[in-house]
Amino acid sequence: xxxxxxxxxxxxxxxxxxxxxxxxxxxxxxxxxxxxxxxxxxxxxxxxxxxxxxxxxxxxxxxxxxxxxxxxxxxxxxxxxxxxxxxxxxxxxxxxxxxxxxxxxxxxxxxxxxxxxxxxxxxxxxxxxxxxxxxxxxxxxxxxxxxxxxxxxxxxxxxxxxxxxxxxxxxxxxxxxxxxxxxxxxxxxxxxxxxxxxxxxx
Numbered sequence: 001x002x003x004x005x006x007x008x009x010x011x012x013x014x015x016x017x018x019x020x021x022x023x024x025x026x027x028x029x030x031x032x033x034x035x036x037x038x039x040x041x042x043x044x045x046x047x048x049x050x051x052x053x054x055x056x057x058x059x060x061x062x063x064x065x066x067x068x069x070x071x072x073x074x075x076x077x078x079x080x081x082x083x084x085x086x087x088x089x090x091x092x093x094x095x096x097x098x099x100x101x102x103x104x105x106x107x108x109x110x111x112x113x114x115x116x117x118x119x120x121x122x123x124x125x126x127x128x129x130x131x132x133x134x135x136x137x138x139x140x141x142x143x144x145x146x147x148x149x150x151x152x153x154x155x156x157x158x159x160x161x162x163x164x165x166x167x168x169x170x171x172x173x174x175x176x177x178x179x180x181x182x183x184x185x186x187x188x189x190x191x192x193x194x195x196x197x198x199x200x201x202x
Contacts, residue, residue: 006064006113010105010192013113016056016063016077021049023074024065027098034096036135038157055079055094066097066110075101078110080118088125090118105191111145112184119177126173132159133166144187146180147172 006013025048027033034041042048055063061081068075076097083090092114097106118124129147131138143149147170156167172180 006117008109008113009069009188010109011066011068011075013064013066013078013110016052016065016079018049018052018056020065020074020077021045021052024048024052024077027076027096030099033099036132036138037094037096038160039094040160060084063094064110064114066106068101068106075106076110078114080114083122085122085124088123089128090122090124090126091128091130092118093129103191105188107141108145108184108191109188112181112188115146115172115177115180115184119174124174126171128172129170130167131170133168139168142170146176146183148176 005015022045025042025045028042028048028051029044031041039051039054042051052063055061058081060083061079062083063079063081064077065074066076066078067073076095078092078095080090080092081094092111095107095110101107115127118127127147129142129145130153131142133152139149149168150171151169153167153169155164157165159165
């Protein structure tokens with residue numbers, strides 16, 4: 001499986017490393033950005049480095065940092081994880097972007113790049129994504145990305161505050177990828193037009 005960068009029109013995904021800790025700390029430490037993450041929110045750059053180290057040490061995970069075209073700012077991260085080549089499936093998650101990038105094309109393009117990598121480079125048959133049942137913003141975003149809600153795992157995970165969450169699962173099989181790809185491309189183009197000139201994160 002490649003660890004190479006994945007290039008898009010608004011930016012690219014590069015292999016994540018602990019060297020990205022300082023650049024990612026402002027977004028990772030933002031309570032609103034990190035609100036629905038299952039991992040503890042890092043309080044320092046050192047804590048961010050530790051979190052990134054844990055993520056990148058997982059052999060069944062491919063982690064990426066998102067870098068914006070134009071100013072080369074590192075604006076977020078996303079991962080392909082629980083990669084099972086024998087069963088030809090994986091999940092996408094641990095995705096976050098600086099709040100200044102919300103509403104722009106960056107999340108949609110990062111998912112386009114990961115979907116393409118999974119289906120076209122790795123030849124996977126299925127991708128899954130999941131979110132907290134209270135995270136309505138994520139649910140709307142997932143629906144717009146193309147995956148279909150296929151069910152809910154009740155009391156699936158523990159939140160950072162100790163409460164239990166239901167996990168809504170979404171999936172995209174390979175035979176639906178061509179349609180989803182075109183929808184995503186159109187969405188990215190529209191968001192890029194609406195966004196206008198890019199501005200720096202933070």
